[in-house]
Amino acid sequence: MCNLMKSKLILTLLICPFVAFAQQSLQVSGHIMDKNTAEALPFATVALLDSGKKLVSGTTTDEAGSFQIALARRDTFYLKVQYVGFQSLDTLLMAKDDRSALNLMLLLAPNTGQLSEVVISSEKSVGSFQMDKQTFNVAKLGNITSGTGLDVLQRLPSVTINAEGKILMRGNAEFLVTVNGKFTNQTAADVLAQLPANTIETIEIITSPSASQDAEGKAGIINIVTKQKTAEGWGITANVNASGKARFGGDFTYFQTKKRFNSFFTANLRRYDIGGYRLGEIRTLVQDTVTYSPSGGDRPTAETIYGIRAGTTFNISKSVSLNGGIYYGYKQNDRIAKLNYRQFSSTAQPLDLYRRFDEQTLERSFYNENLFVRTGHFFTTNTDFTKFFKNRSKIALAAIYEFSVLGGPLRNEDRTAQNGQVILRERSDERSPLNAWRLQTDYTKNLSKNFVFETGYQWRKVHHKGDFDFGRLNLASGIWETDAGFNDSLDLKQTIHAGYVQISGQHKNLQFRAGLRGEQMFRTVTHQRGVNVLNQFDFFPSFQTHWKINAAQEIKVGYSKRIDRPTTKALSPFKNHRHSEAIWVGDPELRPEITHSIEATFTQKFTKGSLGLTAYHNRTSNLIFRVNDSYSRITLLTISTNAGNSRSTGMEAITEWQATEWWRLYFSGNAYLFQLNAIENASRDHAQSVNFNLNANTSFRISERWRIQWNATYLSRTVTAQGNDTDMLLSNIGLKFSISKRWTADLLFQNIFDDNRQRITTQGDNFFSSTEYSKYDRLIQLTLGYRFNEAGKSAKNIKTEYGEKDF
Secondary structure, three states: OHHHHHHHOOOOEOOOOOOOOOOOOEEEEEEEEEOOOOOEOOOOEEEEEOOOOOEEEEEEOOOOOEEEEEEOOOOEEEEEEEOOOEOOEEEEEEOOOOOOEEEEEEEEOEOOOOOOOOOOOOOOOOEEEOOOOEEEEHHHOOOOOOOEHHHHHOOOOOEEEOOOOOEEEOOEEOOEEEEOOEEEOOOHHHHHHHOEHHHEEEEEEEOOOOOOOOOEOOOOEEEEEEOOOOOOEEEEEEEEEEOOOOEEEEEEEEEEEOOOEEEEEEEEEEEEEEEEEEEEEEEEEEOOEEEEEEEEEEOOEEEEEEEEEEEEEEEOOOOEEEEEEEEEEEEEEEEEEEEEEEEEEEOOOOOOOOOOOOHHHEEEEEEEEEEEEEEEEEEEEEEEEEEEOOOOOEEEEEEEEEEEEEEEEEEEEEEEOOOOOEEEEEEEEEEEEEEEEEEEEEEEEEOOOOEEEEEEEEEEEEEEEEEEEEEEEEOOOOEEEOOOOOOEEEEEEEEEEEEEEEEEEEEOOEEEEEEEEEEEEEEEEEEOOEEEEEEEEEEEEEEEEEEEOOOOEEEEEEEEEEEEOOOHHHHOOOEEEEEOOEEEEOOOOOOOEEEEEEEEEEEEEOOOEEEEEEEEEEEEEEEEEEEEEEOOOOOEEEEEEEEEEEEEEEEEEEEEEEOOOOEEEEEEEEEEEEEEEOOOOOOOOEEEEEEEEEEEEEEEEOOOOEEEEEEEEEEOOEEOOOEEEOOEEEEEEEEEEEOOOOEEEEEEEEOOOOOOEEEEEEEOOOEEEEEEEEEEOOEEEEEEEEEEOOOOOOOOOOOOOOHHHHO
16 A cells, blocks of 8 residues: 555655664654644554565554554664655654654645556555544445435445435434534435535544534434545536436536635536335224225426535635635425325224225225425535644634525315315415524644643524415315414524533554533424423533554444434424325424444454444434324324334444455445334334345446446335334446546446335324335436546535525
């Protein structure tokens, strides 16, 4: 790896040798920084080679850019430091004096030279492990060039996405999401759906976050690292893709890097319509009548997304930098259902919910058309200020403001099957503006060469208002009438004060970090039925440690406590008639979910591959579920409620193997025991299942220009609070052709087995519901990419703080 990096990078920086004379052990430590900005360079590679250029010892820098290596003997050594995008450092250490320690300050210069073409035969690793996270190289996950970040996510171990788009990580729902380290409170699905996959460099899964990071996101944090350029200059990259009618997209990026300025502008558009079919049945027992209602029909979806981002970083001096950015995005999701219903009923004794019905008990047939449109306008602006001091301490200030407008119409209509006469017509409209603010300050100080102290304070506020207008047509008079149970206006105010202290250090090959965070929340929900107030304070301890046993083996252990606060939608106490079978209602008294997570990871590197094994245990209390109950004879009431507790205990594995120079194989799997306990508002108080998901990817480099990739994802059956979700298999084949140095073409054969379907079942004492969703996303899609004068470095990206989480 060192020789490979040396072939790509230019040696421009040497440090003076250290000369002396003793035979005792020696501690070599130091701090590695960007020569231009004085920013620390985390996870830089540091190696000590003997006089024959053989590896003696090695390590990586921590997040503060510090490292430490212990030498058992004194001799002449070569110190080699490498960091992607920077010029390597290679110097001679003559460790022969009587000093017991050397403390070095090493400055790396950005790589600004123009290199001739180099053909690389080796492959980047798919995944790697650090003290608090796993990092995945998106380009190696297979067949996602023309997709979105959501396509990337479902190829990662431990992550599952069901037919309704619900994301689970080791049995827990949702994540906190950051883009290039910038925190947001939106869901992973909303963020990743708007990011083109070909703009993402890596995805970091932080399952054991530190105290310096937000405590929200009970399943952890996803950090999306976008592609960045390091050489000075300017450049343009563009990609377009199409796969037939109403399935197309593209993105455009311009970036420019000067001595002190890094700026970028990017725009993206995506239109993605998917045909679908919905097949279901519902059974209810209401008073003395058993009702059975099967249904089936088309359920297509249409998605439109576009956005623009711009930002700049100004390096005022070597120790002071200023960053600013803006983001505007629009997202619309249309779901239309065209379903044919039949309704059977019986009052015969005994009342059996699962009895068989014949055509003689047919009560009526009708056709339902339901259109649900969800729109969102999102605007975010941010400013960051960072100052480094001579004693290597640092202070960072950040401010974010967000304004979003959410809403969309819902139309619901029933007609008789015989003559098409309207028997029900409803409409509802929503407009809910949201304002959110965040102010944050962080301070870092090196207590010694081995210990770093961090502290900070954060203030966050969100104000979300909403007007929800509902009307039902009086078929006799032709007048639209309101219903107090469905009309409402909502006003949510939530303020959070947070502070933390944290210390990290290193002793030889052992790194550790421990911290404590405190958060005070003030929440007020005002609606037409009253006011609900919740004030809550929580401590969030965390601990991580990483032990590098040798050059090939590592162990890391982590613990964290997390919180997940309910969205505005889940807190809304009024009814929302989604379609003929479902009416949704929230609960303004919902309590936040609290999760405790512990995990231990062992990694083993081989000559042509690696293996990572992680054992984990998660416990969540106040678990929020959507629980069903009977509302009418063919309609269920879906309630958001704190439905119980959950436990996930399992093991995940990640392995990759470079079988030959032209064939690479990647495999990941996760298996865990998922337990639900103390379930409320349901017919059972506990449930459990052994869940697993598998991801496989293999690539063949046919030639320097041609490559073929195949990937498959399997999701097993899993229990829910009132039922289960069935298994699901997805598979794709992709062909990549490098037309020239600037042009690339990707041909994707998506869902090759045409099996994107899943059945979701719930049941209680007086109802049973089963629905199968099928998506017709079997397609062939072509993506063309072009790079024009690709150079420069991207500034920081930003996304919304709250708005898209409530989308």
